[in-house]
Amino acid sequence: MSWDLDTQSADLRAQGLWRDLRLLDGVKGPIVQVDSQQLINFSSNDYLGLAASSELKEALKEGVNLYGAGSGASRLVSGTQRPHLQLEEALAEFKKTQAALTFSSGYAAALGTIPGLLGPSDTIILDKLSHACLVDAARLSGATIRVFPHNHVEKLERLLATAKGRVLIVTEAIFSMDGDACALLEIVSLKERYGAWLLLDEAHSVGVLGPQGRGLAAALGLENQVELHMGTLSKSFGLSGGYLAASRQVIDLLINRARSLIYSTAPAPALAYAAVHALALLSGQDGDLRRDRLWSYLAILHPEPPPASAILPKVIGDENEALKVSVDLKTRGFLIPAIRYPTVSRGSARLRITCTAGHSQGQIEQLKAELDAVDEFK
Numbered sequence: 001m002s003w004d005l006d007t008q009s010a011d012l013r014a015q016g017l018w019r020d021l022r023l024l025d026g027v028k029g030p031i032v033q034v035d036s037q038q039l040i041n042f043s044s045n046d047y048l049g050l051a052a053s054s055e056l057k058e059a060l061k062e063g064v065n066l067y068g069a070g071s072g073a074s075r076l077v078s079g080t081q082r083p084h085l086q087l088e089e090a091l092a093e094f095k096k097t098q099a100a101l102t103f104s105s106g107y108a109a110a111l112g113t114i115p116g117l118l119g120p121s122d123t124i125i126l127d128k129l130s131h132a133c134l135v136d137a138a139r140l141s142g143a144t145i146r147v148f149p150h151n152h153v154e155k156l157e158r159l160l161a162t163a164k165g166r167v168l169i170v171t172e173a174i175f176s177m178d179g180d181a182c183a184l185l186e187i188v189s190l191k192e193r194y195g196a197w198l199l200l201d202e203a204h205s206v207g208v209l210g211p212q213g214r215g216l217a218a219a220l221g222l223e224n225q226v227e228l229h230m231g232t233l234s235k236s237f238g239l240s241g242g243y244l245a246a247s248r249q250v251i252d253l254l255i256n257r258a259r260s261l262i263y264s265t266a267p268a269p270a271l272a273y274a275a276v277h278a279l280a281l282l283s284g285q286d287g288d289l290r291r292d293r294l295w296s297y298l299a300i301l302h303p304e305p306p307p308a309s310a311i312l313p314k315v316i317g318d319e320n321e322a323l324k325v326s327v328d329l330k331t332r333g334f335l336i337p338a339i340r341y342p343t344v345s346r347g348s349a350r351l352r353i354t355c356t357a358g359h360s361q362g363q364i365e366q367l368k369a370e371l372d373a374v375d376e377f378k
């Protein structure tokens with residue numbers, strides 16, 4: 001049996017779905033170099049511009065000086081270092097839950113949490129547009145998987161009515177490739193009516209929405225009605241890592257069950273140390289100023305209707321056409337990648353523009369002028 005690697009690559013290329021790793025060089029906040037050309041990066045999820053902030057860089061260095069470069073073992077083998085515990089306490093306070101658990105990434109948080117809590121006799125109901133890590137985690141759990149069309153709460157209700165075992169609804173708060181919000185109010189009321197639990201992935205809403213940047217559930221006053229608050233330290237926090245915030249009972253069980261925690265070396269304690277600082281920045285006055293700037297930029301780029309998040313997608317449709325528009329934008333100095341299948345469904349390729357507080361007003365105005373001139377954006 002041949003592996004047919006040539007055919008597989010040729011197929012991907014023919015469909016406009018081939019991907020390359022491009023060198024992103026000379027990164028100075030939103031200015032980057034690709035193919036020795038200087039570009040303004042409108043594809044980063046560092047929504048508050050914290051990754052390049054001197055405060056956070058200093059905190060990370062301080063963390064390395066205090067705790068060394070790596071952690072050396074899983075947290076359940078040698079023990080858990082203080083910065084991880086401090087970070088989890090701070091995250092729990094921030095998310096108004098009893099406890100929190102951190103992972104090496106948001107992906108690992110999903111993979112540890114969902115199969116850690118549900119098994120083959122249970123049911124997981126996901127919004128169709130849920131992130132790949134949520135889908136993979138649901139599959140790994142062995143639970144029955146049901147999917148409802150994006151934000152289709154009537155279909156969700158029908159699925160809830162016939163679901164077996166323990167039932168978990170899974171959705172993103174802000175959808176990563178569409179930038180819109182989930183129908184949280186309706187989902188929460190259905191969840192309560194049918195006695196299901198909700199896992200809300202706030203990867204793109206924490207830092208951006210709600211009081212102190214606490215996310216969509218906080219913005220709507222629904223924090224107490226969400227059982228499992230998932231998030232990442234890789235986006236607005238400007239670092240890397242993931243977390244789950246929940247009741248003490250859930251967290252204690254996950255310490256025993258989450259395989260991506262148990263069988264993986266703990267993230268560098270320096271990262272956790274820096275994340276405590278990132279959280280203080282993000283939830284404090286500095287965060288408020290950064291959020292104000294971000295939202296004033298979003299109002300320039302998308303005056304009507306006001307966007308739900310810092311993600312502004314422009315659906316082109318055809319994969320090759322989307323690539324072409326992206327290449328055109330690159331020749332004019334903008335890094336705005338084409339997002340294609342399987343990240344989004346076939347025939348819905350799009351440009352995904354993300355705006356951050358790290359951009360300057362001038363850069364935002366340059367982008368606005370450019371978008372007004374591109375046919376595809378009219």
Ligand SMILES: *Cc1c(COP(=O)(O)O)cnc(C)c1O
Binds near residue numbers: 176240241242
């Ligand atoms: C980025 C992302 C994740 C994964 O987080 P990482 O820390 O990058 O692994 C999970 N869910 C959503 C919705 C995301 O956009």
